[in-house]
Amino acid sequence: PESRARMTRGLPLDDAARQPWLDRLVSVVRDAADAGAPLVLACSALKARYRDRLVAAAGAVPALVVFLKIDPVSV
Numbered sequence: 001p002e003s004r005a006r007m008t009r010g011l012p013l014d015d016a017a018r019q020p021w022l023d024r025l026v027s028v029v030r031d032a033a034d035a036g037a038p039l040v041l042a043c044s045a046l047k048a049r050y051r052d053r054l055v056a057a058a059g060a061v062p063a064l065v066v067f068l069k070i071d072p073v074s075v
Contacts, residue, residue, distance in 0.1 A: 022050055029057040036061075 003017050025043060032039035045051045055063045 018050075022053065026053060026057040029054055029063075030059070033058045033061040 003013055003021065006013060006017060022045075025041065025045075029039065029041060041054070045054060051065050051067070055065060
């Protein structure tokens with residue numbers, strides 16, 4: 001809720017504000033890996049350290065990160 005309120009006010013999120021969100025995603029990844037369950041996670045983990053943390057949470061389970069980078073297109 002705090003992050004949504006910040007964004008509504010036009011304030012950018014910093015690493016501290018993103019931390020609870022990233023912690024929740026890491027927990028989801030770890031739980032799926034521990035259960036041996038397949039998981040597709042789509043999120044805006046724009047920083048390499050965020051992606052690294054998510055991959056590390058998978059443990060020994062193979063993890064693949066697809067980073068979409070596109071050029072803006074005029075419409």
